[in-house]
Amino acid sequence: MRIVxxxxxxxxxxxxxxxxxxxxxxxxAQATTGxxxxxxxxxxxxxxxxxxxxMPEMDGVRCAQELDKLDHPPAIIFVTAYDHYAIAALKANxxxxxxxxxxxxxxxxxxxxxxxxxxxQLNEIRKLANPAARPIREHIAARTHRGxxxxxxxxxxxFAADQKYVKVxxxxxMVLIDETLKELEREFDDRLFRVxxxxxxxxxxxxFLETLDAGQYQIRFKGIDETLxxxxxxxxALRDKNPKHVIGCFQSDIIIPYHQTLIYA
Numbered sequence: 536m537r538i539v540x541x542x543x544x545x546x547x548x549x550x551x552x553x554x555x556x557x558x559x560x561x562x563x564a565q566a567t568t569g570x571x572x573x574x575x576x577x578x579x580x581x582x583x584x585x586x587x588x589x590m591p592e593m594d595g596v597r598c599a600q601e602l603d604k605l606d607h608p609p610a611i612i613f614v615t616a617y618d619h620y621a622i623a624a625l626k627a628n629x630x631x632x633x634x635x636x637x638x639x640x641x642x643x644x645x646x647x648x649x650x651x652x653x654x655x656q657l658n659e660i661r662k663l664a665n666p667a668a669r670p671i672r673e674h675i676a677a678r679t680h681r682g683x684x685x686x687x688x689x690x691x692x693x694f695a696a697d698q699k700y701v702k703v704x705x706x707x708x709m710v711l712i713d714e715t716l717k718e719l720e721r722e723f724d725d726r727l728f729r730v731x732x733x734x735x736x737x738x739x740x741x742x743f744l745e746t747l748d749a750g751q752y753q754i755r756f757k758g759i760d761e762t763l764x765x766x767x768x769x770x771x772a773l774r775d776k777n778p779k780h781v782i783g784c785f786q787s788d789i790i791i792p793y794h795q796t797l798i799y800a
Contacts, residue, residue, distance in 0.1 A: 537563045539609070540578060541572040541595070542587040544686055546579055547635060551585050551614065569598030581609045583649050585642075586629075599629060610649040613640075616633040630712065630788045632680045648682045672722070675703060677710035684710065688726065691764060692756050694719055696733040704761070708720050730754060730773060731766045742774070 538555050540562055542548040552562050564575035569586075576584060578686045584602070588595035595613060602608045605639045612631035631645035674685040690706045700711040701719070720727055720735050742755040744765065752765040765773060 536560045536646065537579065538646075539564045539565040539566065539572060539575045539584040540586065541584060541590075541598070542614070543567045543570070543590045544587070548639070551637065553643070554637070554642055555585070555646070558646065560642050563638075569593030569595060573596050573601055576605070576609055580607065582611045583612060585612050585614050586630055588613055593701045598760075605678060612642075612649065620631075630682045637767040645682065653787075675710050675712060677703060688723065688737070689739070691737050692759060692761075693734055693736040694727070694762070704759075706758070723752050728773065730769050731764055734763050736763065767781065 538560050540548055540551045540555065541692075542551065548565060548567075552565065555562050556593075563579040563581050566572040566575050568590050572584060572586065573593075575581075586595045586598060587685060594599075595615070599611050599613075602611065611629045612633065612638050614630050614633045616635040630649055633645060635639055673688055675688060675691065677684050677686060686703060686705050686707075689750065692704045694716060695702045695704070696716055700713055701716060703710050703712055716729070716733070716735055720729055726737065726739075728738050729735045736754060740756045740758065744752050744756045745755055745762070748752060750767075752770055753760075753762040754765055755762060
């Protein structure tokens with residue numbers, strides 16, 4: 536692969552160049568600032584750019600945002616001494632995030648992952664960059680420190696708003712994405728259901744509703760111990776869904792199995 540290396544620290548840059556060349560890839564340009572990196576990418580058309588974040592004139596995050604505007608941007612792997620830029624890297628469409636000094640094996644793994652990105656993953660990246668053009672999907676794409684992860688919609692318990700991002704709770708853990716609940720609800724309206732202004736759930740994982748003090752309700756999921764609050768506004772609509780999704784109704788604080796009654800409290 537053709538690679539641009541951008542880092543304002545000579546020793547760090549030289550180390551990356553050496554690892555890349557020893558692995559059989561070609562370093563087509565080196566840069567010390569984000570502005571130089573943009574020029575190098577436009578002239579050399581690399582497959583990948585290894586990009587530092589803290590640099591003079593133009594930092595790596597801003598550089599990545601500008602590169603993403605190109606018709607054919609390179610895959611971006613951040614190599615930085617700071618771990619608190621991970622979310623910014625996610626928003627900048629990076630496929631990798633490594634901490635200095637970059638471990639040779641981790642760097643080669645990131646390069647191989649970039650090389651082996653399949654068509655489905657590349658398509659998910661394009662969808663994230665252009666939400667209005669998204670067709671209905673079977674996967675959610677999340678950018679983590681391991682690169683682009685594709686999470687099957689059928690394996691997701693719920694989506695919950697978390698400040699500027701949305702948490703995705705799935706069978707193997709939790710990730711953050713920069714889509715909105717409104718977009719997800721609109722796209723997957725036949726499979727997801729809003730239970731609160733801050734949360735939508737996969738109805739297939741709904742176990743039962745549970746009463747709390749003062750007439751409040753929360754959802755219990757199949758397979759995990761976590762709960763989500765149900766707002767009074769959305770409770771009636773949730774009860775009106777197919778009864779097979781509501782396997783409990785309530786009398787005081789006692790859960791009565793659905794098959795024992797057809798009357799909702």
